Amino acid sequence: MITAVELVDHALVERWAERHGIDAARRLAEAEDLADAVAAEITPDNTTDTYGKSWRVWQRFCAAASLPEAEGSRGALVAFVAWMLREGQQNGQGYAPSSASTHLAAAVVGLRERGVAVSGDDQAEARAALEGLAVKLLQAGERRGRGQAVGADVDGLRAIARACPDTLTGERDKALVLTGFRYASRSQDPAGLLTGDVTLHPRGLLVDILTGKTKHSVRTAKIPYDDDPEICPVRAWTAYRTRLVTEHGARWADPATPAFVSIDRWGHITGGMVPDSVTRAVKRISTRAGVPIAWTGHSLRIGLVSVARRAGRDSIAIADQGGWARHSRSMLGYMQREDGWDDNAAAGLT
Incomplete structure (x- = not known):
């Protein structure tokens, strides 16, 4: 049975043949097939x-x-x-x-x-x-949907760092949250990282993040050392990777291996983390630390905007670090939620 799409394609090829000849029409049809394959691939x-x-x-x-x-x-x-x-x-x-x-x-x-x-x-x-x-x-008074996720904050990061157990899973959890917060990660970002995407620099880490959500498909985030060793993402990353290689072999130092591995309850590595497992991990990690409202996979992304804004960081610098388009509406929305009291047109008028 010929589908509607195939009928359209057939009519298009006939028009090409009339204009350019059969050979050219065939090559144009092959180019269309290639374009479809590329679109599906990307x-x-x-x-x-x-x-x-x-x-x-x-x-x-x-x-x-x-x-x-x-x-x-x-x-x-x-x-x-x-x-x-x-x-x-x-x-x-x-x-x-x-x-x-x-x-x-x-x-x-x-x-x-x-x-x-x-x-x-x-x-x-x-x-x-x-x-x-x-x-x-x-x-009618109906409020549907979960609403915006709660943003991560520095107090929560400290609580998480202290609550992570002295195990490989604990080291991974700490590195996952502390690094993800610094580059405003979505759940798919750490799940897509390979070991070779994270490199040490004298001033911190360089993280090459692949994302298909915007036209900026690859960006390099710079994560500096933190003055507080307890929540330093660079130290957390180094400790996690060192322990992973020590306990499970040098093959995990291969640049082509997952940066963040999945670990079962018995301590066995089952592969790389996927977006859903990152989301579940962030919720579990924050709950274990006693964070008042459990974080979601988007909390780290919202959190960087909120904390950086309160610290006086420029919106363009925040956008570049988190991979937003400059003056992104979603990023500005996160800022407005935080600035609603301190940066309020109705405040301090008398």
Whole structure:
């Protein structure tokens, strides 16, 4: 059976053949195949996962509403939004507006990938419906979603450093949190690091961070020694790596091995950490230390902004260290949350 995408491709090749000849049309078709392969190769795994999950949400909606999957009309998209907020989750509960927004955007991508025409106006109307319905939820007193993660702070770092046991796992936990805080890590950042991505420098560490989230796909963060040895990320990293090689062999010094390894309850190394295991580790580590509100995988990223801002660091320096675009809206949002009292237009007027 020929799909809609294949029909479109066939018609395109026929037009090329008419304009440029059969040989040129064949080479252009091969170039299109290469472009598709490159796009698939460079798309981050987490983006691919999101598209897959959102497409399954779209399929559940279509089944529930008895609508065809391969149709992205204005009415279908608006109905999709309303269904998600009303009952879209597997447990019959409605999604938070932020999750519904993600699923809407990804479902539109999925439709277009399958050759379904979705106009910008129809998508915009669905998004306007989503925003309007989200306001209605707020007016009705509904607060959905987890809200913004709590930011890491220096007191929490000290508590974590003291609570880490004298084991390889404890050394890894300490290095994971102390280094991650200094370069405002997301969960996927330390999970993607290799040993060769972290190098010692006379003034600290150089960390080459690979991320597919922005156009700046690789950045090098400079992590200096801390004046307080207890929470110094450079000393924590060195201690962890030294112990790893001492206890498990020189092969873990190979630049191609994971920088942060997964360790089971019996002390066996099971491979490299993945984003989910980093998130779970940060929560477990902070809970063990008695941090009042458990940290999440995003707490280290928020924390650097908050602490650096209070210390008077320039916003551009913070953006460069954390890999944000300068004047990033999300980064400025973290700052505004911290500055709301000290840097307040209504303060000190009398």
